[in-house]
Amino acid sequence: MIETDDLHFRHGDDPVLDGVNFEAQTGEVTVIFGRNGAGKSTLLRHFNGLFEPDSGTVFVGDEPVEYDDDSLADLRMRVGLVFQNPDDQIVAPTVEQDVEFGPRNAGIDDPDRIERVLSEFDLDERTDRLCNTLSGGEKKRVSLAGVLAMEPEYVLLDEPTAGLDGDGCRTIVRFVESLTDAGITPVIATHDVGFGLTVADTVTVLEDGVIDYRGETLSQALAERYGLRNYVFETWASPAE
Numbered sequence: 001m002i003e004t005d006d007l008h009f010r011h012g013d014d015p016v017l018d019g020v021n022f023e024a025q026t027g028e029v030t031v032i033f034g035r036n037g038a039g040k041s042t043l044l045r046h047f048n049g050l051f052e053p054d055s056g057t058v059f060v061g062d063e064p065v066e067y068d069d070d071s072l073a074d075l076r077m078r079v080g081l082v083f084q085n086p087d088d089q090i091v092a093p094t095v096e097q098d099v100e101f102g103p104r105n106a107g108i109d110d111p112d113r114i115e116r117v118l119s120e121f122d123l124d125e126r127t128d129r130l131c132n133t134l135s136g137g138e139k140k141r142v143s144l145a146g147v148l149a150m151e152p153e154y155v156l157l158d159e160p161t162a163g164l165d166g167d168g169c170r171t172i173v174r175f176v177e178s179l180t181d182a183g184i185t186p187v188i189a190t191h192d193v194g195f196g197l198t199v200a201d202t203v204t205v206l207e208d209g210v211i212d213y214r215g216e217t218l219s220q221a222l223a224e225r226y227g228l229r230n231y232v233f234e235t236w237a238s239p240a241e
């Protein structure tokens with residue numbers, strides 16, 4: 001499980017997390033909703049040690065996160081983060097080089113694993129393509145493949161449907177299902193209610209620096225109170241409807 005105990009964090013003088021008690025159970029899909037600027041990305045980045053709390057504790061699998069270089073390297077093998085914008089994630093010139101970058105960096109030389117992941121994301125025909133010539137949806141698949149190539153226990157997804165069309169959103173829904181089938185625990189930050197409710201086992205809402213709601217689903221009244229809208233279904237609705 002991933003858990004936080006009374007997490008506080010400021011960006012400069014601005015308190016963003018103000019006593020967050022969060023919990024994501026192993027094997028469940030946990031979705032963190034919240035309006036723009038609520039601090040969802042900031043919270044996710046605490047789960048793989050990209051941010052260190054000002055106070056409070058992050059637990060991953062019952063162990064408190066430690067911030068020395070060796071502990072952080074281990075943590076980032078176990079907890080993969082998929083950034084909202086694939087351009088922030090892609091580090092190598094070609095598709096194949098990018099997908100094998102993480103394992104190589106961790107001293108893992110396993111060509112079969114890379115081949116399997118490339119094929120899983122339908123990238124096996126594009127291994128030598130330059131990443132900067134790919135479409136947004138293709139780049140997203142490269143960034144997902146790069147994270148899965150690390151064979152993590154947890155995958156953090158930051159606004160995974162942002163900028164994707166209906167097919168792209170459905171690919172992400174299937175991807176989340178494939179994670180849980182493979183025994184990987186997803187934690188997802190989004191303000192896309194349609195997508196989030198489609199995949200969630202547990203819904204949480206980050207509001208005013210704390211987890212203000214936790215439940216199995218979210219009513220329309222609560223979604224409206226939290227300023228959340230149903231972007232996916234609005235995208236799917238035709239103007240005539």
Ligand SMILES: Nc1ncnc2c1ncn2[C@@H]1O[C@H](COP(=O)(O)OP(=O)(O)OP(=O)(O)O)[C@@H](O)[C@H]1O
Pocket residue numbers: 011012016034035036037038039040041042043159191
């Ligand atoms: N590196 C940074 N330096 C200073 N302030 C930051 C930084 N990153 C985020 N913030 C501020 O922290 C607050 C929370 O940002 P964060 O990106 O975590 O929110 P979010 O809920 O993920 O938003 P969105 O839905 O728009 O992606 C915002 O007010 C943002 O401006």
